[in-house]
Amino acid sequence: xxxxxxxxxxxxxxxxxxxxxxxxxxxxxxxxxxxxxxxxxxxxxxxxxxxxxxxxxxxxxxxxxxxxxxxxxxxxxxxxxxxxxxxxxxxxxxxxxxxxxxxxxxxxxxxxxxxxxxxxxxxxxxxxxxxxxxxxxxxxxxxxxxxxxxxxxxxxxx
Numbered sequence: 001x002x003x004x005x006x007x008x009x010x011x012x013x014x015x016x017x018x019x020x021x022x023x024x025x026x027x028x029x030x031x032x033x034x035x036x037x038x039x040x041x042x043x044x045x046x047x048x049x050x051x052x053x054x055x056x057x058x059x060x061x062x063x064x065x066x067x068x069x070x071x072x073x074x075x076x077x078x079x080x081x082x083x084x085x086x087x088x089x090x091x092x093x094x095x096x097x098x099x100x101x102x103x104x105x106x107x108x109x110x111x112x113x114x115x116x117x118x119x120x121x122x123x124x125x126x127x128x129x130x131x132x133x134x135x136x137x138x139x140x141x142x143x144x145x146x147x148x149x150x151x152x153x154x155x156x157x158x
Contacts, residue, residue: 030111037107038100039156045099056092060085 046053064085071077127133136142 029108033111034104034107035152037110038104041099041103042096045096049095053092053096056088060088060092063088 071081
């Protein structure tokens with residue numbers, strides 16, 4: 001059994017093994033690549049669209065805080081007004097949201113290309129063991145990942 005361990009392997013996998021893993025939907029993934037891509041696209045999007053977004057949100061805030069007498073005395077008009085303002089807010093944020101959505105969807109394709117496998121969608125009942133799941137949650141690896149996430153947040157936030 002020790003000869004099957006990943007720690008014991010010293011040679012590179014054959015092309016057949018790589019193709020087989022790709023057919024099963026197993027491929028290398030990088031969370032950092034996706035995170036960097038989304039952060040970069042978000043920053044670039046805010047830099048390019050920031051002035052128009054700021055103008056739209058300023059107008060939206062001014063319109064939302066302005067209450068004329070017809071709205072003050074007829075409360076039936078408040079809900080349609082809220083609906084209109086919500087749609088205007090959605091339209092204001094839609095370009096940046098679409099940019100982030102497209103970036104988040106396409107950034108994993110930079111590493112491996114398009115991989116589609118029905119085997120990856122099949123349920124794996126061996127992973128439903130709650131004790132093993134709790135063990136993975138409180139493992140040394142998860143603590144290291146937590147520390148890295150906190151450090152990244154501090155760097156990006158700083």
